Amino acid sequence: MSATHLQPPTGNCQYFVETGHYVCDEFLGFYETRGGLEIFGYPLTEAFDDPTRGLRVQYFQRARMEWHPYNPEPYKVQLGLLVDELGYRYPPARQEQIPAFNSPIHHYFPETGHVVSYAFLHFFREKGGLDIFGYPRSEFMYEDGYIVQYFQRARMEWHPEILSGPQMRLTNLGEIYIERFGIPGDYAEPRPPPERGGPYPTPLEPTVTKLYISASVRYVITGRQGVQTVFVYVTDQRQQPVQGVSVSMVVHYQSGDQRYEFKPTNASGFTRRSFDILPSPPGHKVVIDVTMTYGDLTATTQTFFLPWW
Structure with a gap:
C-alpha cells in the first residue's frame, strides 16, 4: 500500500475522525443537505471508481452514494438500492391490507404492491421520500424484537422504548453490505487527518453534547x-x-x-x-x-x- 495513496484528498472535503474517512465535493453536498448522520451515518470508505458498476461510489454506515454524471440536476447523486441487492424482498400486501384511498396515515405504492403507514409513513415523508428510501419492499413486520419495514434503499426500525430522542432509526445496511460482499482495494482503510493549515479544517474529537x-x-x-x-x-x-x-x-x-x-x-x-x-x-x-x-x-x-x- 503506497503512502501517496493514503494522502488526504483535494477538494471541498470533511474529515470524519470517528471512522477516518473523507467525504468530498458532490457527495459532501448531498450528505449535508439530505440528512447527514441521521440518514447516512459515518463514511466507511473513501469515494472510489467501482468497476462492477462503472460509477464513482462511497459507502456509509446506512447507504451507498453513487455519482451519475449524465443525470439531470438534482439527480446526479443517487443512493444505491441496497435492500434489493441484499435480497430482502417480501410478498405484496394482501387485498384486505390495501387502504381504499391514501391518507395522512396510509399510502399504497402500486409500483411494489406495499403499504406504508403510521410512524413509518411520517418518517418517509419527512426525511426525503422516494429519493432517499425508494419504494417499500415489505409491509411493516416484527423482526429482532422491533417493528421494521424494508424499502429499496433502507430498513426502518421503530424503537418505542426511546423516550428522549428519535424513535425511528435506520439499519446500518452499508455495514451489512460490506460484510457480505467486501470492498475492492484498500478504500476502507482509514486515512490520516488533514494537517493543520491544510485546505480544510483540522477535525476536532467528537464532543458529546446530548x-x-x-x-x-x-x-x-x-x-x-x-x-x-x-x-x-x-x-x-x-x-x-x-x-x-x-x-x-x-x-x-x-x-x-x-x-x-x-x-x-x-x-x-x-x-x-x-x-x-x-x-x-x-x-x-x-x-x-x-x-x-x-x-x-x-x-x-x-x-x-x-x-x-
Missing part, C-alpha cells in the same frame, strides 16, 4: 418473587453509543424504594443490572426510574414491570 437513554426490562409480567433484569442503552446527539456512562435506578415498590447502581456503559453503549424482586401485591405496577450521568450531562427515563402470580 444524551439519549432507553431502558427495558427482561420480563414485563413476572411472579411476585424472582429475578428481574433492566437493560439500558445510551447514545449521543449523533446516535452513536456512549461508553463510560454512570447509570443508576430506583425501583418503586409499595413497601418502599430500592436503589441500584449499574456498571458503566460499554463500548456499545449498553449496560444491565439484575436484582431480586421484592414481594408485591399481584397486579400492582412497579415503576423503575433510570438516571444516567456523563460529565455535566444527565438524562432520565422510565420502565416498569407487573408482578402477577
